[in-house]
Amino acid sequence: MTTAAHTTGAESEYFAQPYSLDAVGFYFTDLADYQAKAAKAVDRFGLPVEEFELQYIDGEFYRLFNAIVVTQASLAAWFDLLEQLDDDEERYLIACHLAEDGYAIDELAPRWDDFSIYHxxxxxxxxxxxxxxxxxxxxxxxxxxxxxxxxxxxxxxxxxxxxxxxxxxxx
Structure with missing residues (x-):
């Protein structure tokens, strides 16, 4: 996980907003950061927080993040996808188009070669x-x-x- 895309993806900032009104959310930049902070998240009664809404705060991949509707269940796949993008802008544009057309996160990478971009x-x-x-x-x-x-x-x-x-x- 040391590719340029993963590094670029790590430069993005996300926020995990707990569904519980008695808990405080946290910012994270990658999957390990999310997992570490989610494991420590507790509400004001000391009970573990299990569900979060994930929000894209800052970075270059907001369009794709929103088109895919990344959740806790797909967060690992999201960071894998960023690694596969490998800072390729054409792949990113194709992935955005496919995601906006309803393709699931795991269907994006196999379809990249079916398309090309014309400027x-x-x-x-x-x-x-x-x-x-x-x-x-x-x-x-x-x-x-x-x-x-x-x-x-x-x-x-x-x-x-x-x-x-x-x-x-x-x-």
Whole structure:
């Protein structure tokens, strides 16, 4: 657990809010930190606290954390996923998209290779795709409407616009 992603994930800050109103929550940065503090958590009567709501406080992975809805049961899988991300921004974007589409945390890593990220507009992707697939003379290529072709690719689901000038290909 000494990969760059785990180190980056450890730089994130989380909060464990007890469901018991008689207990005080705690901040943590990694699984070992959480386990140590959760084991010591007691309410004002000295009884152990067993259930916590986990909150993402600070860091770069908030979007994925919220999309997955990390709980106590999936916390170990969350930190494993951060390690597998290996500081790969494209994997992170793909994982966010899949999680927002309802994929479970253990289904994300096996699907990374099914997708790729394209930096540019749908029209630019359409123009590049036509150029790669066909040897059209310039006088004919000039008449193609790449804006409409790109829009149609988005509408039919061939590509997904994640944000401006960022496309998800595949699936």
């Amino acid at each position: 540019g507009t749908a029209a630019e992707y359409a123009e590049e795709m036509v150029a790669d697939c066909y040897q059209l003379p310039d006088r004919i290529a000039y008449y193609l409407d790449y804006e409409r072709l790109g829009r149609d690719m988005v509408l039919e689901g061939s590509i997904t616009e994640l944000e401006r000038d960022l496309l998800l290909l595949g699936g």
